[in-house]
Amino acid sequence: xxxxxxxxxxxxxxxxxxxxxxxxxxxxxxxxxxxxxxxxxxxxxxxxxxxxxxxxxxxxxxxxxxxxxxxxxxxxxxxxxxxxxxxxxxxxxxxxxxxxxxxxxxxxxxxxxxxxxxxxxxxxxxxxxxxxxxxxxxxxxxxxxxxxxxxxxxxxxxxxxxxxxxxxxxxxxxxxxxxxxxxxxxxxxxxxxxxxxxxxxxxxxxxxxxxxxxxxxxxxxxxxxxxxxxxxxxxxxxxxxxxxxxxxxxxxxxxxxxxxxxxxxxxxxxxxxxxxxxxxxxxxxxxxxxxxxxxxxxxxxxxxxxxxxxxxxxxxxxxxxxxxxxxxxxxxxxxxxxxxxxxxxxxxxxxxxxxxxxxxxxxxxxxxxxxxxxxxxxxxxxxxxxxxxxxxxxxxxxxxxxxxxxxxxxxx
Numbered sequence: 001x002x003x004x005x006x007x008x009x010x011x012x013x014x015x016x017x018x019x020x021x022x023x024x025x026x027x028x029x030x031x032x033x034x035x036x037x038x039x040x041x042x043x044x045x046x047x048x049x050x051x052x053x054x055x056x057x058x059x060x061x062x063x064x065x066x067x068x069x070x071x072x073x074x075x076x077x078x079x080x081x082x083x084x085x086x087x088x089x090x091x092x093x094x095x096x097x098x099x100x101x102x103x104x105x106x107x108x109x110x111x112x113x114x115x116x117x118x119x120x121x122x123x124x125x126x127x128x129x130x131x132x133x134x135x136x137x138x139x140x141x142x143x144x145x146x147x148x149x150x151x152x153x154x155x156x157x158x159x160x161x162x163x164x165x166x167x168x169x170x171x172x173x174x175x176x177x178x179x180x181x182x183x184x185x186x187x188x189x190x191x192x193x194x195x196x197x198x199x200x201x202x203x204x205x206x207x208x209x210x211x212x213x214x215x216x217x218x219x220x221x222x223x224x225x226x227x228x229x230x231x232x233x234x235x236x237x238x239x240x241x242x243x244x245x246x247x248x249x250x251x252x253x254x255x256x257x258x259x260x261x262x263x264x265x266x267x268x269x270x271x272x273x274x275x276x277x278x279x280x281x282x283x284x285x286x287x288x289x290x291x292x293x294x295x296x297x298x299x300x301x302x303x304x305x306x307x308x309x310x311x312x313x314x315x316x317x318x319x320x321x322x323x324x325x326x327x328x329x330x331x332x333x334x335x336x337x338x339x340x341x342x343x344x345x346x347x348x349x350x351x352x353x354x355x356x357x358x359x360x361x362x363x364x365x366x367x368x369x370x371x372x373x374x375x376x377x378x379x380x381x382x383x384x385x386x387x388x389x390x391x392x393x394x395x396x397x398x399x400x401x402x403x404x405x406x407x408x409x410x411x412x
Contacts (some may be wrong), residue, residue, distance in 0.1 A: 004253040004260045004319040005125040009118075013264045019320040023059070026267055029292040031056050034065065037298045040082035043072070044298070060278075062269060067276065067288065067301045070104060073244070077105040080297045088296055089113060090144035092243050106244055109296040113144055116246045119262045120153025123251040127212040127237055128184050130158030135180055137164045137173065137187030138217065146217075146247045150186065167191040169396040170198045170367060174208070183211040186239075189220040189228075191397050194351040196231035197367045210234040214251075216241055219306075219326045221341035240326055244299055245289050250324050255316040258323030265292055268324055269301070270310055281312035284327050307335065343382045347375045352394070361388040369393050 016022040031053040037044035038051070047066060055064055073080065081088075087109050094104040128134060134154055140147020140163040151161035162180045166188060167173045174195055177185065185192060192213060199207045210232050215225065216239040229236040238252040240259050249266055250259035261268050269288040270279045279285040287308045291299045307327040314320050327338060337355070344353050344362075349370035354363040362379075364370040369391040376389055 001254055001317055003317050004315065004321055005122055006251070006253075006260045006262065007319045007321050009122040010262070010264045010321060019314075022263060022320070026263060026292065027056060027058065030062075030267060030290065033290070033292055033294075033298055033300065037082060037300060041080055041298070043076060043079035044082075044300070047072075048300075059269075062301065063276075063278070065301050067303050068299065069303050070305070073104045073106075074102040077107070077297075080299075081107055082298060083109060083296050092144075094243055104244070107296040108144065108246065108294075112246055112294050112296055113149060115265055115293065116248050117149050117153045117156070119248045119265070120150050121156040123239070123248065123262075124150075124154060124157060124159065124214075126251060126253055127214055127235075128154070128157070128159050132184060132211070133160045133162060133180065133182040134184045134186060135162045135164050135177055135182040137167055137185060137191060140165060146241070149247060167194065167397050170194050171395070174198050178206070178208050184213065185210060186214040186216060188217045188397075189215045189224050190218070190352040193224055193228055193231075193345070194367060194394070194397065196228050197349065197351050200231050201367065208232070212237065214239050219338070219341075221338065221345055223342050223346035227345065238326075240324065242289065242304065244302060244304075245291060246294070249289070253315065253317045253319065257316055258311045258325045260315070260319060260321045260323050263321055266290065267292060268310065268322065270308060271303075273307075279309075281310045284309045287324065287326075307338075339382065340384065343378050343384065344375060347371075347378060350375065352397075360386060361390070362386045364389070364391040365394050366391065367393060 011017055014022060014025045016025050034048060034051060034053045034056065038048045051065055055061060088107050089110040090108040090113060092106045136147045136150055138147040139145045140151065142148065147163055151163065154161045162182055164173060164176055177195065192215060212234050213228055213232060213236045215236065220238055225236045238259050240250045241247045242249055245266055248262060250261040252259045267290040270285040271277060271288050272279055273286040284307055287304045287306045289299065289302050289304060309325050309327065311323050311325060315323055344350050344364065347370060349366040349368060350364050351367065352365040354365065364375055372389055372391055379385060
């Protein structure tokens with residue numbers, strides 16, 4: 001087992017060769033980020049009025065910095081800016097499904113995006129080698145989109161990218177995968193599982209065998225990862241990304257014991273979702289992110305609403321770079337959908353599901369209508385008994401095709 005490919009890159013950028021040295025380096029960058037934000041951003045000038053950078057002496061003193069939230073970002077994203085409009089390279093607008101809330105807007109300068117490209121160039125080294133070909137099933141048409149940044153990162157690593165975009169039609173996408181002769185796929189978990197299930201229905205001579213898969217843009221339950229790996233005959237890796245953080249946050253190594261964080265750019269905490277107090281390593285809570293070097297729009301102690309944990313101790317791969325393990329779902333559903341993922345996505349034929357908001361009805365989605373008997377048995381064992389359980393076949397995905405949606409939010 002090789003050590004995480006991020007460690008040499010992070011070590012070269014920071015000059016750190018130990019956990020202790022990297023902790024000190026991060027605190028120095030954090031103090032600089034606080035000072036930079038207070039000086040240049042109208043929002044942070046007020047938000048951090050009582051914060052002195054020199055008072056941030058350890059991770060224990062992170063609580064001196066007040067949290068930021070999505071609501072604050074929606075209320076006035078332009079006030080977070082630390083530069084003039086002429087220096088902004090890319091603006092991403094994030095609309096909230098099913099609500100009338102104002103959208104979030106995230107601003108990036110060129111150097112902000114270049115750091116993400118660099119992370120992709122090194123992080124993808126876990127999955128591919130120079131000369132490989134990668135099919136990107138993520139948004140990639142717009143300059144600065146996640147697919148575009150990934151393609152640029154792969155090019156730096158000597159890897160050719162094929163842009164496929166999110167999976168609209170499963171059969172057409174599988175034909176593209178076969179014709180492209182790619183050995184690796186990067187895509188949204190439910191969509192990649194749909195491709196895997198479709199391929200399993202084909203004659204063996206028509207199936208595609210991959211070297212690796214990277215799942216991104218939605219939390220992938222271990223049950224889904226196992227099925228993708230089995231059906232496609234390859235190693236499956238996790239990536240955690242978030243638009244507010246510049247898309248890329250952490251990528252899994254070959255030990256598959258959590259995703260290594262790009263700690264030269266991002267600091268990650270886990271806090272109690274009720275009290276906001278820090279939680280020890282190994283305990284699940286709310287993920288809180290801080291950018292350490294963003295120029296256009298620093299994001300300090302941002303409450304993500306996502307659940308996860310920081311595993312204790314070094315990774316089995318031998319790296320001292322911190323890891324994070326997303327636990328799926330948002331705080332508002334209190335793990336209900338993550339539990340459903342564990343039951344339903346382990347059922348043969350199920351690639352996704354739709355849940356009525358009141359929890360009374362479940363619809364199982366598959367390339368062919370999934371069998372209900374096995375799903376009902378497993379749901380009952382888990383103590384979940386919807387009033388209605390149905391299934392239907394799908395030929396593709398609309399929008400992102402992410403799992404964690406109710407029927408009222410879906411359009412497929």
